Amino acid sequence: MATYIVFxxxxxxxYALLAQSLVLVWGQSxxxxxxLVGFFAIGAYASALVTTDLAAPVVIGLVCxxxxxxxxGLAVTLSTLRLRDDYLAIVTLGFAEVVRIVASNEIWLTNGTDGIAGIPSLFDRSGGLxxxxxxxxAATLVCLLAGILISRLSRSPWGRVLRAxxxxxxxxxVAGKRVVRYKAEAFMIGSAIAALAGALYGSYISYIAPDLFQPLITIYVFLAATAGxxxxxxxxxxxxxxxxxxxxASRFLGEIVPGVSAVQVAALREITVGLALVLVLRFAPGGLFREKNEKAPHAN
Amino acid sequence: MLTVEGLVGGYGAADEVVKGVGLTVAPGEILTVIGPNGAGKSTALKLVSGLLRCKAGSVRLGESDLSSLDPQGRAREGLVFVPQERNVFGALTIAENLDIGAYLEPARSHERARDVYARFPLLAERRGKAAGALSGGQRQTLAMAIALMASPRVLLLDEPTAALAPKPAAEIFKAIRGLADEGIAILMVEQNALAALAMSDRALVMVDGRVAMDGEAQAMRQDPEVRRAFLGGRA
Incomplete structure (x- = not known):
């Protein structure tokens, strides 16, 4: 049970690192x-390939x-410069699918749908719990550091321009801001954080395959960021x-709600996630932690 | 001195809404562009600001040729555009809006803000409030204040009193006159033509993408033909 909770x-x-990667890109810009899951996969594969094929240390994998x-992220930004709102969303959704399909088919590089096994971890796996x-x-510390970095960037003049x-x-x-440069910088930082999350994930579970990077992960992370x-x-x-x-927790719904099958429990889980989101948006429209404006300095 | 020569352009590659406009605005001068709807007044202003690409023509500020610069580049040279609508950042506070305008000399932003607050005391009172909560006239004032934070040499104002009641419109005009008196050149497009001409130095009438008339604002205001055609008055 202890291992399960720690896992x-x-x-x-x-997931928190993934959600944080949305703050500068979505929340601020x-x-x-x-x-998102495409960048998660890019990071997982980049790290896995460097640490398995090239036998590089795990830390080098994380940096890669x-x-x-x-x-x-820069390439995606530059190829979507003219797109906003729904159109950008559609193109980036397509990008993630392209990453998954390439990972499935470029067997020489990614081992295809068989995936990459035996990815080295930061720590000795024989240590059990x-x-x-x-x-x-370690993951929590990385998450904490990323959170501090993002918060500082958000509060800086650079973050203020993103919100503008x-x-x-x-x-x-027309106020003189280099819009494309700011957007590219925010997107690159967000993509790098999502990729770092992928690398940590791969090194933890020691195995990655294209099927692990389904669009549902993106949706879950968007739900998390929206609610929070x-x-x-x-x-x-x-x-x-x-x-x-x-x-x-909702895995155990079947034990609480009588007369439902395992398939129905799975559906109930999704329903309750959606319901929770509706309730949060109804009673806390900006999420549990709403955006804060900077404190205005004295006029004199 | 802002000098625009042979400006041609529109919203698409083949589009020619503006068909060869030329004008000059000296420091401290207000030039108001009037004309019927669809004459290309706002389009001309967007071409001057760099928001739209010119097919032909040039935009110079003093000795500098700004024709190849994007809007950001022109703003950094001192040519600052204030759009008609959606001209402030609604989710940011007034203080944050002003900080966004201060890019040439970030170190002097506090000093610039103090000057702006002294000029517009209402903004100082509400500096911690979100700009989205301001009234139409207050938003327009804030839009000009953002532009002032960049120490502009030329202000391009697209219908600054659009959708405003007479009293706030008069206050905006008064503020614009004050800016010109301090040496800022102002090129303004305005539908409220009579009031705009009353506080302008020169005026220019645009019809079908071209300059139809150009002259002293007060003379234009008294011109029977202009009054009949564009000012809603009798000859």
Whole structure:
């Protein structure tokens, strides 16, 4: 039972990192990146390939994941410069599917649908419970550091410009702001964080395959960020922990609700997640942790 | 001195809403562009600001040729555009809006903000409030204040009194006159033509993408032909 709980905490930290990657891109800049799981996969594969094929240390794998995520994020931004709102969402959704399909078919590189096994971890797997504890602590620390970084960036003049661009990018442009540069920077940072989450995930569970990177993960993470508050790192983080806690707790619905089959329990879980989101949006429209404006300085 | 020559352009590659407009605006001068709906007034302003790409023509500010610059580049040279609508950042506070406008000299942003607050005391009172909660006239004031944070040499104002009641419109006009008196060149498109001409130095009438008339604002205001055609008055 202890291993199970620690495992859930580790996975929640990975989800929290993913949710945090949405803060600058979606919450602060207003870009809907439905290709989140694609960047998650890019990071997982970049790290796995470097640490297995090239036998590089795990830390180097994590750095490679960050770089790969940022570079692919830049490519996606530059190819979607003219797109906003729904159109950007559709294209990025397509991007994630392309990543999954390429991973499934480029067998020489990714081992196709068989996936990559035996990915080295940051810690010795033979440690039993301690292995999980160490990883959960490490992932939580990474999550905490990323959260602090995102919060500082959000509060900086750079973050203020992102929010201005989210409000109206034409006005931001005529106010002298390099809109494309700011959007690209935010997207690159967000993509790098999502890729880092992928690398941590792969190194923890030691195996990755294209089927692990389904669009449902993106939807779950968006739900988490929406419920917690998509423009603050703390909101996205708490949202992710609540989502994972609820997804795990609701596995036991079958024992509480009489007369439902396992398939019906699975459907009930999805329904309750949706219902919880509706309730949060009804009673806390900006999420549990709403965006805060900067305190205005004295006029004199 | 803002000098625009032979400006041609529109919203698409083949579109020519503006068909060869030329004008000059000296420091401290207000040039108001009037004309019927669809004459290309706002389009001309967007071409000057760089929001739309010119097919032909040039935009110069003093000795600098700004024709190849994007809106950000032109703003950094001192040519600042204030759009007609959606011209403030509604989710940000007034103070944050002003900070967004201060990019040329971030170190002096506090000093600039203090000047702006002194000029517009209402903004100082509400500096911690979200801009989205302001009334139409207050938003327009804030839009000009954002532009002022960049120490502009030329302000391009697209219908600054659109949808405003007479009293706030008069206050906006007064503020614009004050800015011009401090040496800022102002190129303004305005539907409220009579009131705009009353506080302008020169005026230009655009019809079908071209300059139909150009002259002193007060003379234009008294011109029977202009009054009949564009000012809703009798000859």
């Amino acid at each position: 859930i905490l580790a996975i929640a930290a990975v 207003g870009m809907v990146n439905l290709g 994941a960050l770089v790969a995520g940022a570079l692919v 301690w292995f999980h504890v160490k990883f959960a602590v 661009i989210r409000d109206d990018q034409v006005v931001a442009a 508050g998509n423009s603050r790192a703390i909101g996205a983080t708490i949202g992710a922990y609540l989502l994972v806690a609820w997804l795990e």
